[in-house]
Amino acid sequence: MTDHNPKLAKGPFDGLLVIDLTHVLNGPFGTQILADLGARVIKVEQPGHGDDTRLYGPFVNGESLYYSFTNRGKESIVLNLKDEADREIFFNMIKEADVLAENFRPGTMDKLGLSYDTLAKINPRLVYASSSGFGHTGPLANAPAYDTIIQAMSGIMMETGFVNGPATRVGTSLSDLCGGIYMFCGIASALYGRERTGQGTHVDVAMFDSTLAFLEHGLMNYVATGQSPERLGDRHPYMAPFDVFQTQDKHIAICCGNDALFAELCDALKIPELVSDERFSSNASRVKNQAELKAIIEQQLSQQNAAYWLDEIDKHRVPVAPLLGVAQAMELPQTKARNMLIDAGAVKVPGTPIKLSTYPDPTVRKGAPKLDENGTAIRQEFATAQKT
């Protein structure tokens, strides 16, 4: 670990060395957060084409965005972990590392002779993080897993969509991303614990567990009733009106979290009589009669377009929003003001949502490395002769 000067620190993890064996999406997404917050992350890639995502589209200026989105700011070295000379370099890296991260199928690291127990003997301070589909324990530990498999088996897909429509995959690789961010949470927590115990930890995070932890009302409903809930479409399970509504042209979202906001909405829609209507006078009765209420609201909304209603309802300070595509969302002044789309090498990538007042939040970051871009330098740095 190098010296830490807070005035020059890029982030709270500045000076930490992370050896990153992760690949594709979930592991790299987790270690990316460490790199964004200042850690030196050395990505160890397999001989050949390296991380599979280097082959995936979309490509911009010759770079794979899939790779760049989760590997910017990292260094790259190609190592054959079955080759003795390469293993020596690798073990020398491990001796100095703070974190090792991997997302191979459980058992793979053991077969390579790189289990937690083995590496902890070399470096007892090592935080060794494993992310996998179902975790390293339990009957499904060895089951193959991709994001869609985990979404399908976790219940999240059956919760998403409309009551008379099909179960729907969340339109992003939610289980991969949840697994990755929980892996980061485990690493950051274990690093903090190590400050007081001097001891590393094996962090074992599953995409499956991570998705279960995000089920929210579906899981509440199961605990309360023993049953899976029906799909709710766009509406809130416990509040109404709290949904997406059709206007003359487009859909808008309206969220009334309490009676006062509902009264304001009724004013805006020119249906003030609803406030004292016993079908709608409390949140509980509005939830019970939400379909009837939605029909009345959409009847009013059908008389004007979305732009009119967004303005009118906002004037009453009721939370209301347009449905934006990704392009519109990314082009909002808010997105720019928060540095949420930044330059990294030759491409644009998402910024970090973790804004810390004592560290910089740069709008230009180092891009993703070319395959083995730092291989020669890292081999020299961690050669055995250097270390003895």
Next chain:
Amino acid sequence: MTDHNPKLAKGPFDGLLVIDLTHVLNGPFGTQILADLGARVIKVEQPGHGDDTRLYGPFVNGESLYYSFTNRGKESIVLNLKDEADREIFFNMIKEADVLAENFRPGTMDKLGLSYDTLAKINPRLVYASSSGFGHTGPLANAPAYDTIIQAMSGIMMETGFVNGPATRVGTSLSDLCGGIYMFCGIASALYGRERTGQGTHVDVAMFDSTLAFLEHGLMNYVATGQSPERLGDRHPYMAPFDVFQTQDKHIAICCGNDALFAELCDALKIPELVSDERFSSNASRVKNQAELKAIIEQQLSQQNAAYWLDEIDKHRVPVAPLLGVAQAMELPQTKARNMLIDAGAVKVPGTPIKLSTYPDPTVRKGAPKLDENGTAIRQEFATAQKT
């Protein structure tokens, strides 16, 4: 901070004091992770009914699951932050705290005289975490925000659903949960940085930014083309076949991440000729012709039921899964083996996905506190006479 004995530690944050002003879902979800990992979290609730979620259903054994899911293991004190005597208790707590967390609308803490600058003067080591809809900077900083508003404006809703169907809310409060977990990430990172600098930090996390960071392929598509992508239904943007398919009775998910798996699938489905068919011989051509390929696959699948195909395709080691409801997911032996549904007080709650080998992962945890349950004891502990 109390003494730390790793042998007895409940988690890496054991001994830390967290003052938790958060309410409803997003903030409490973040501070819950600190409590799960050993921190002492004192929830400061407003006079009256306390956190609004105490009034929300569903109720089990008289407890609100909405409240219990994100407040188990915390302590509760009611403080009126506009009352001088209560403010004195509060400031005494802040002097000893490691973390303050809040998710009021930006400006509210300033109006209460509890801004970061004010509290950092009292306790420069304080990690002060704010979670809000759009963050504390930018033109939308003061816009009202609920999960559905953020989902609507971030692009995630427009990404979710089928190409000829409506935009679809993710069937969980994704933006609340993303904001909460990124707030935890910011807190854990700032605590780690503080070990070296001795200095606290203001953590400013937005549900909006956090959701943008989860957009994945939709954002890649925007960076590559300047356009929002069309909705993809259940299929993967860059791989095929990688989708949900209809069998004779139910849907199943099948994921072929490479040519070898596709060949195995074709064997299982008894359509081996597809492997050499130029429409399907590479992943790129399969993605291009995915609709045609899906029709052929579903034609084969229609001859047997889901149970048959799950078994048959699994025999070929191709990733395949049933679509499970929340109830079925929670009743899997894997879920039990991983302690993902545990006892907390009188109710069941989700376990933590963060499994750390050097700390326990209990199956029974303390429940959520009753309103002001610890008020008397905490008032005594932090009374000014005690401190001088």
